[in-house]
Amino acid sequence: MYDVTIIGAGIIGSAIAYELGKYQLDVCVLEAENDVSVGTTKANSAILHAGYDPKPGSLNAKLNVEGSVLAKTLCEKLDVPRKEIGSLVIAFSEEDLGTINKLYERGIKNNVAGVRLIAPEEILAMEPNLNKDVFGALYAPTAAIVNPWEYALALAETASKNGITFMFNRKVTGIDTEDGYYTLHTNAETIDSRLVINAAGVHAEDIHKMVAEPSFKTIPCRGEYYLLDLEESGTVNHVIFQCPTKVGKGILVSPTVHGNIIVGPNAEDIDSELLDTGADLANTIDGLADVAAGARLSVPAINLGNSIRNFSGVRANTDQEDFIIEQVIDGFYDVAGIKSPGLTAAPAIALHLLDIMIADGLKLTEKDSYVDERKRVHFDEATIEEKQQLISENPDYGRIICRCENITEGDIRRCLKNELPAVSVDGVKRRTLAGMGRCQGGFCGPRVVDIIADELGISPTDVDLDKFGSRILTGVTKEAN
Numbered sequence: 056m057y058d059v060t061i062i063g064a065g066i067i068g069s070a071i072a073y074e075l076g077k078y079q080l081d082v083c084v085l086e087a088e089n090d091v092s093v094g095t096t097k098a099n100s101a102i103l104h105a106g107y108d109p110k111p112g113s114l115n116a117k118l119n120v121e122g123s124v125l126a127k128t129l130c131e132k133l134d135v136p137r138k139e140i141g142s143l144v145i146a147f148s149e150e151d152l153g154t155i156n157k158l159y160e161r162g163i164k165n166n167v168a169g170v171r172l173i174a175p176e177e178i179l180a181m182e183p184n185l186n187k188d189v190f191g192a193l194y195a196p197t198a199a200i201v202n203p204w205e206y207a208l209a210l211a212e213t214a215s216k217n218g219i220t221f222m223f224n225r226k227v228t229g230i231d232t233e234d235g236y237y238t239l240h241t242n243a244e245t246i247d248s249r250l251v252i253n254a255a256g257v258h259a260e261d262i263h264k265m266v267a268e269p270s271f272k273t274i275p276c277r278g279e280y281y282l283l284d285l286e287e288s289g290t291v292n293h294v295i296f297q298c299p300t301k302v303g304k305g306i307l308v309s310p311t312v313h314g315n316i317i318v319g320p321n322a323e324d325i326d327s328e329l330l331d332t333g334a335d336l337a338n339t340i341d342g343l344a345d346v347a348a349g350a351r352l353s354v355p356a357i358n359l360g361n362s363i364r365n366f367s368g369v370r371a372n373t374d375q376e377d378f379i380i381e382q383v384i385d386g387f388y389d390v391a392g393i394k395s396p397g398l399t400a401a402p403a404i405a406l407h408l409l410d411i412m413i414a415d416g417l418k419l420t421e422k423d424s425y426v427d428e429r430k431r432v433h434f435d436e437a438t439i440e441e442k443q444q445l446i447s448e449n450p451d452y453g454r455i456i457c458r459c460e461n462i463t464e465g466d467i468r469r470c471l472k473n474e475l476p477a478v479s480v481d482g483v484k485r486r487t488l489a490g491m492g493r494c495q496g497g498f499c500g501p502r503v504v505d506i507i508a509d510e511l512g513i514s515p516t517d518v519d520l521d522k523f524g525s526r527i528l529t530g531v532t533k534e535a536n
């Protein structure tokens with residue numbers, strides 16, 4: 056019997072697991088897929104929003120601002136790439152000026168540090184490639200960019216080191232309400248748990264309906280992106296937003312923590328039936344055309360021809376305006392409708408949930424000791440002396456596998472043996488960046504498949520690209536000489 060079971064290992068499930076890992080509790084995380092961060096957490100704009108956008112007084116506003124502050128310390132402690140580059144919301148008309156004034160007032164009410172309105176001259180000095188027709192902008196210096204999957208992984212790895220059990224390829228298919236506990240049915244074993252936390256992203260409504268009548272409706276909303284080559288680095292220096300509309304914060308152009316430029320997202324409601332079919336994450340001609348047009352309004356000369364990847368993510372929007380964080384029935388909690396700024400708010404959402412659970416009677420006793428730090432080893436980021444040391448200890452660090460991103464065999468083999476190891480080519484990519492470069496794995500992909508097969512002791516034909524069963528190879532086409 057577990058004390059607490061968390062359903063879902065996205066940023067929300069991982070942030071909750073990280074907090075619960077500090078206490079004397081038996082906790083498990085059930086994740087339908089084969090890794091942390093394979094849902095919405097892996098495909099978003101990767102912005103830690105400053106917090107001027109949400110309605111003052113909402114949970115969304117409070118947890119956004121708190122989460123953005125908490126992320127600063129957390130990312131330092133857990134060695135997660137984060138850069139506080141600031142954001143600009145650009146006004147292109149008198150009407151837009153009215154909107155950024157309102158956002159400024161919201162920023163003040165929401166206690167966002169340092170927000171100010173700035174004039175065209177200052178904007179163009181900060182961003183020379185911006186449309187010269189700019190009327191003004193809202194500057195929020197505390198907005199940051201982050202590596203979202205590394206963030207979730209860092210929280211989950213730390214939770215795992217603190218004794219939280221992560222069970223992958225465990226889809227929750229039904230929940231029985233017993234006397235004082237729950238029985239969760241999965242595609243494998245059944246799990247008994249006193250308390251249950253529903254952090255299942257776009258599927259939170261399905262999980263909710265396993266124990267209670269519907270109380271919210273999910274309206275999945277797709278956002279599509281371009282990711283530009285490192286050559287385009289410097290196109291913009293800040294996160295460049297346009298004025299938000301009723302469908303979202305609009306199309307942004309922003310650096311990523313790896314030095315690429317990310318462009319997107321549009322906002323298109325999609326049929327719930329499409330979820331998990333692959334069609335939910337499709338890129339479309341119309342969607343990408345919207346993104347391109349939006350990006351060109353902000354940065355007229357943006358070089359979308361130098362795109363190395365298109366991708367899309369699905370927002371867990373609901374018919375409720377705010378995040379849904381509440382006890383549904385005794386001992387069962389929803390953390391649902393976690394749309395944007397969920398990535399930013401995640402650590403604050405975890406603490407808010409714990410406060411609710413404590414008020415409901417959960418007793419927390421801190422462990423005598425727990426891990427609260429993490430250090431990544433990335434050959435490419437090491438000093439010359441550290442590189443020499445790594446190679447002398449393990450010659451695998453002397454062999455570059457991913458030439459675009461300078462990732463060594465040592466980096467790849469380590470992530471296959473680490474806490475919560477990678478089990479797929481994309482799992483390796485999320486942990487090491489191998490495959491993230493200009494050729495998108497065209498060169499390094501086959502070598503990565505071989506290394507995974509070797510480490511896991513399986514045939515290359517059994518190596519997955521991403522989700523369980525997403526095989527890349529079907530058989531031998533020609534024998535090596």
Ligand SMILES: Cc1cc2nc3c(=O)[nH]c(=O)nc-3n(C[C@H](O)[C@H](O)[C@H](O)COP(=O)(O)OP(=O)(O)OC[C@H]3O[C@@H](n4cnc5c(N)ncnc54)[C@H](O)[C@@H]3O)c2cc1C
Nearest residue numbers: 063065067087094095096099102227256278396397398399
């Ligand atoms: C286009 C887009 C842009 C965004 N940009 C930003 C941004 O810049 N900044 C920001 O703060 N926020 C942003 N967001 C929002 C942010 O990405 C989400 O709020 C956040 O990732 C939600 O995390 P999650 O853990 O709730 O969901 P997920 O990451 O989807 O995790 C839920 C997990 O539950 C698992 N699961 C589902 N059903 C079951 C089941 N039956 N059994 C077991 N496991 C199950 C899934 O496999 C999944 O791994 C954006 C979202 C989108 C779509």
Ligand SMILES: O=P(O)(O)OC[C@H](O)CO
Nearest residue numbers: 100303304305307320395
């Ligand atoms: O379009 P929104 O409001 O869902 O926001 C998405 C990201 O946070 C910003 O691109």
Ligand code: FES
Nearest residue numbers: 457458459492499
């Ligand atoms: S060699 Fe790895 S992405 Fe190009």
